[in-house]
Structures are given as C-alpha cells and as structure tokens.
Amino acid sequence: MDLSGRRYGCFVIVVVMIIGLSGVCVYGQNDGDSVGAPMVKTEQEALYYAIQGFVGQWWNGSDLYPDPCGWTPIQGVSCDIFDGLWYVTELNIGQIQDNSLPCAQNIEFKPHLFQLQHLKTLSFFNCIISPSQTPISIDTVKWDAFSATLESIEFRSNPGLTGQIPTSFGNLKKLESIVVIDNGLSGSLPANIGELSYLKRLVLSGNKFTGNIPESYGNLRELLIMDLSRNKLTGSLPLTFGGLTSILKFDLSKNKLEGEIPSEISNLKNLTLLDLSNNNISGGFDFANQEMSSLEELILSNNPIRGDLMKFNWKYVNNLVALDLSHTGLTGQIPESISIMKNLRFLGLNDNSLSGNISPKIAELANLSAFYVHGNNLTGDLKFPKEFYQKMRRRFGAWNNSNLCFPVTKMSESIRPFGVKVCREGTS
Template sequence: MILFSGVSCDLYNGFWYVSALNIGPVYDNSLRCTRYLKSLESLVLLENGLTGELPQEMGSLVNLRRLVLGGNKLFGQIPSSFGGLKELLILDLSMNKLSGSLPWTLGNLTSLLKLDLSNNMLEKELPSTIGSLKNLTLMDLGRNNFSGGLVQSLQGMVSLKEMVMSNNPLLGGNLNGIQWQNLQNLEFLDLSNMGLTGNIPESMTELKRLRFLGLNNNNLSGSPSPRLASLPCISALYLYENDLAGKLEFSEGFYRKMGKRFGAWNNPNICYQAELMLSTSNQFHSLFVIGGDGGWVLPKSRNHEMYNQWASQNRFKVDDTVHFKYKKDSVLVVTAEEYDKCHSARPVFFSNNGATVFKLDKPGLFYFISGVAGHCERGQKMIIKVLEPETAPPLSSKENTTTVSSHKSGAVEMAAISSPISVLFMVSFFGLLFI
C-alpha cells in the first residue's frame, strides 16, 4: 500500500487502485465522482463542509467497508442504493441534515457493525428490515424525528451492545412489543424523550450486562419492577419525568451504590427513599468534565499547556472520575515516555466513543493524549495528579467516606457511565481512521 496525502492505493495485477480516501475540507459536493472508484474500501470525509444530496451512484461502491460522512451539510434522503454496500462495516452519516424515511434496503447490510445516523432530521416509521442487522453492535438513531414506535424486529439484533434512540419525541408507542431478554449483549440503552407510554416491561430486568438505562422524559406509567435494582452491572438508571406510581422497592444498598446516577424525580405518584439518598451523598466522588464547557478538543491557540493549566486548577482524589466529551477523536492513557513522544502503540487505556469516562483508581500521575495524528503535538494532552488518600492508616469499609470536592473551573458532578463501545473498533477500524 502507498499513501499519498490521504489517498491510499493498492497494487493489484500490475495496476494501482485507490483503496481509501481521507481528505481535508471540500466545499462542494463532489461525491458523484466516487462511482469511478470501484475498488474503494474506505471513504472518510468528516466535517468537510459537503453540501447537496447523497448520490445514488455511491451504491455502486460494492467494496466499501467504511463510509464516514458525518459532520457535513448533506440533505435529502438516504439513497436506497446504499443497500448494495453489502461489505460495509461502518456507516456514519451523523450530524447532517438528512431527512425522509430510512430505506428498507438498509436491512441488506448484514455485515454492518456500527450504524450512526444521529443528529439528522430523519422521519416516519423505522423499517422492519432493520432487525436483519444481526451483527450490529452499535446503533445510534438519536436526535431525529422518527414516529410509529419501536419495531418488533429490533429484538433480533442479538449482537447489539449500544442502542441510542433518545430525543425522537414523536416516536411514541410502548416497550412491551419487544422481547428485551433476547438482547443479552446490550450494555447501553437510551430511550429517553421518545414519547413512550405504558409500563416498563419485566423483560428488561433480564438484561444482565446492562450498565446504563435511560427511560426519562417519557410518559411511562405503572410501578417499576424491584428487579431493575438487581441488574448485576447497572451503574446508571434514570426514570425521572414520567407518570410512574407506587413505591419503589429498591434496597438501601442500591441507593448507596447509585447515588446521583439514579433519578426518579418528577413522577408525582411515586414514593422512594429520597432521604436515604441524601444521607449517603457524602460518599460520592467527583466527576470532572475535561476542559470545562470546551471539552476535549484541539486547542485553537498555540497554548500547548491549556489542558495542564485546567488540570492544575482542580483537586483530584482516588476514585474520582474524569469525563472526556468530544467528536471524532479519542482518548489514550499512556506512560510518561509515550506522553513525551506523543505516541503509543499499546496504550494503557483507549476509548473513542465520544463520551469517555475514566476512573482515577490510584494516587499518582495519569498521562492522557489524543489518538488523532498531530493533535497531541499541538497541545491535546494532559497530566493529572491524583492526591494520596488523606487518612492513614485506611479506615474500614463502613467508616471510609469521602466528601465531594468543591466544583472549580469547569468541574461538575455528573453520572459516571462507561459506554461499551470503547474498545470495539480500537484495533480493527478506528485506528485506521486516525492515521
């Protein structure tokens, strides 16, 4: 393979073929020319200012394995010809202005691992063929205008680890038409602000790997099952802003474990142990948003110490967590030597899910860098110093409590959630994306 400024070429039978494109800003829709690139396997045009409609001709790129056109200004419908891209593994059309309904031909993409169509204006009913995507591990259809409820075929997506349908306020319907127990790999489920009605189905309590469940800002009714609190991996449960009723039969240990990662407020007819949650609030640790409102982004100025200056303004303790918010980037935890070189072939930790949460589990120094080529060198890196515990010798588990630190300069307390997609594409695909 030869790489010429974002264009990768492979030699086959004595001829050079373009196999991947990853180029800078293009302020016109030149996608129609891609029909001549029959051997193209990867097309990445992130945040290029592309306008216009997606051409039907792109459906002829039958060797495509990755199609990433997120963060542009594309509008119109998703062409039905995309159903011919049967080798596709990653399809990301997020953060555009796409509208209309999803083509039923998307169900032909049976090799697909990641589908991200979030932050568009897509509408109408979800096609039942979407349930044919049995290899899909991540599906984000959030922030659109879908309607007609969740289709039953979703229960056939048995490989799914992360499902985000939130902020589709017109979707409506209820949750009882889906056999949730079939989705045993599901770890992250966000169904908030969807206009859902009815009760929370008992089958959701069978999701043994579920870490995050967001059902807030709907019109759900009935009394939630006590078994929700017994899910072995649950670390965040949000039920607020619904019409739930009755008494929550959750254990004291559940409230102590969840803290502010459990929410059931603004359910007028529900009763739960709010006083117990308040009495244990002093046991919660802080979660800091890296960079404050700006998030984890490439510094716009030449201030290469921007993140270290931010870190120096905050006080980090053992078991505090740090939250990285970003788009089309990544977070690596590396050694001191790798931090200085701005490179790591085998990082201690890697995540590229856009909302990474990392727990500072020991005292000492933690070294963070961006995984995007050139970003670390230009200042997107940070060292966090975690203080030694103040009490010595250690107290017993019953006595050991930690007071939440005061909020300083962008440090806010939030729910500590770890999305399951952190490692999924680290080796296979996203490593290529940031070369």
C-alpha cells in the same frame, strides 16, 4: 608480492566492494533491498507539483526532498516498490503531525495529483480551515485516474471545504474506506457510492448533506461502518438496509429522518451499534421482530417514536449494554422483563410519559451503573435495596415524578435519590 602490491590489491578489492554496494543502494538489486531504488522522474515531478498545489508555491520539493521515497522522505508521504521502482502509495496533507506541512490559504487540486500511478491512500486533515474569497471544493472530474488503485480517501476537519461529494467517487472501484468528517460539504449523497462492492467504511458525518439516503447504499454487502450523523438528511430509512449483512455500526443520529424503523433492520445479525437519536422517527418499537443478539448499543433518544414498552420483546436484544429511549414519547409501565438484559450498564427512560411503579428487579442488573427515569409519571415508593442507591448515587435520576417517593427509614440521607420526596407514613 611487495608491500605496495599488497596495498594496491587491497585497494582494488575495496573499490570493487564499494562499487558493488553502490549498485545495491542505487538500483536495489540485493535480494529486494530497496533502500536506494530509483524513482520514475514523472512520478517524482507529479508528487512535487501535487504537494505544491496544497501547501503553496514557496515549497520547492526538488531542493528540499531530492529523494522523497528514500533518504529524504516527505512528511505524510509513503512509497512502495513496483517493478524495482519507487511509487507513491500514500499522501496525507494537512496538520496530521507536528512537523506536517501546513496547507495554503487557497489550495489547488493540480492535475499532477492524478498522475500518481499507484496511490492507495489520500487524506486531508485540518487543511482547509475557513472559506476563502475563492470557494474551495473537491475536484469533480479527474478521479477516474485512481479507479484501479485508490483504497482510502479522507477529508477530515476542513470546514472551509464546500461543494458536493463528486459523483466520480463512485467510479473508484477499489475503495474500501470513504471518510468525510466535519467539513462544509453540502448537497445530496451520490447514489453510485452504493456500487462500491469493496467498501467497508462509509463515514460522512458532520457536514450539511441534504435529501434522502440513497436506497443503493443497501447494496454495500461488505460495509462494516455507516456513519451519516450530524447532517440534514430527510426521508425514511431505506428498506434495502436489511441487506447490509456485514455491518457492525450504524449511526444516523442528528438528522431530519422520519418514518418508522423498518423491520428489515433486525436482519443485521452482526450489528453492535444502532444510533438513530435526534431525528423525527415514529411508529413504535416493532422493528425488532427477531433475535438481534449482537446488538450492544441501541440509542433512539429524542424521536417521537411513541409506543408501549410492555409490548416489546426484550429477549431479542438481551445483550444490550446501553439503551437510551429518553424523550421518545413512551407510555405505559416500565416492564419487569428489562431485567433479563444482564449486560446492561446504561438505561435512559427519562422525559417520557411512563407510569406505574418501578420494579425492584431492576436492581438485579449487576452491571447497571446509570439509570435515568426522571420526567415521567411514575408512582409508588421505591423498593430498591440500600446497596443499589450506594452504587448509583446521582447516576440514578428519578426527579420530576410527582407521585414517586422513597421510604426514608430505609436509607441514610447521603444516598437518598435526588429530587424524590419522602413517602408519608402508611404508604410504604
């Protein structure tokens, strides 16, 4: 074969190789290599129009991102292959990253959004900043289109978003996470959210929700986190909450809840955080009638709970790391049995009506780094060792206890407890 023939043969081989590689890039046929897999035209158009509804008419996706799941990805969009074709699985709208597309002043939930056939995650972050002339609310009708696909939905930091949570969210049977934080939403909580059997995270904090917590929420057996804090919820805690057997964190703080803490709460054997602070809860501390060894943080401050700590069985919560019972109307003495909680780091008992002496056994809590008992009726002299004051310093608060004193001869002025008077001679 002459030189020209050899060149022609090589050329043919190269062309065949290029064509073969081209087929791989375009059609994704190389053992799952999907870099150049095609995208269904209807899916691509639905994506473009949906985003345009949120960022404005100026945005022309087909020109800017002709291959949104391949070579020219769109910020906040993730895709996956189904039957050899690209489909959108994740859509994040708003200022999530520095280069994210900014939202328009008047966003629109275009019907194209609900044509994305495999969408699993949808989020809006810092998108709807302030109320516009036309109130912006969550579309209430079309969510059923995602009933078999959507796993996570999030509206975070959108103060201009008004209206209610659509009841159609309760039809999204695959949902594992609902996060609706710091928006302008109001109204009652949809009861049918309690029918979402796969739900693991329910966070609805920082809105203006009113009314009672639906009893159906106690049916969420897979739930790990419930945060309904910073709303205007009323009524009592549902007794059905005893059925939340998987829950780890429970935050209902800063609402207008009332009534007693149900004893069913002590059925929650995996619970690590219980925060009911800043409500109108009353009825004492009888809720822990069995062991809650997993509980690490018990925050009940700023409630008219009242009751006597001497009657509380501390061995049921002996793994607590943080205990805040400040401003809860407590009476009686500080029980010495608190000292069995060896993991305790924070103890807040301030602004109550506690009386009597403070047991020096509190100093045996080696991990304790903050102890506040100011604003009570405590009496007697403080008998903690000098090392305790050296460690705690201003994190030991005992001021505003008029009959409490400390023996000045036992410590230097630099570590004396702030606001506590010196014991008179003969009283220590």
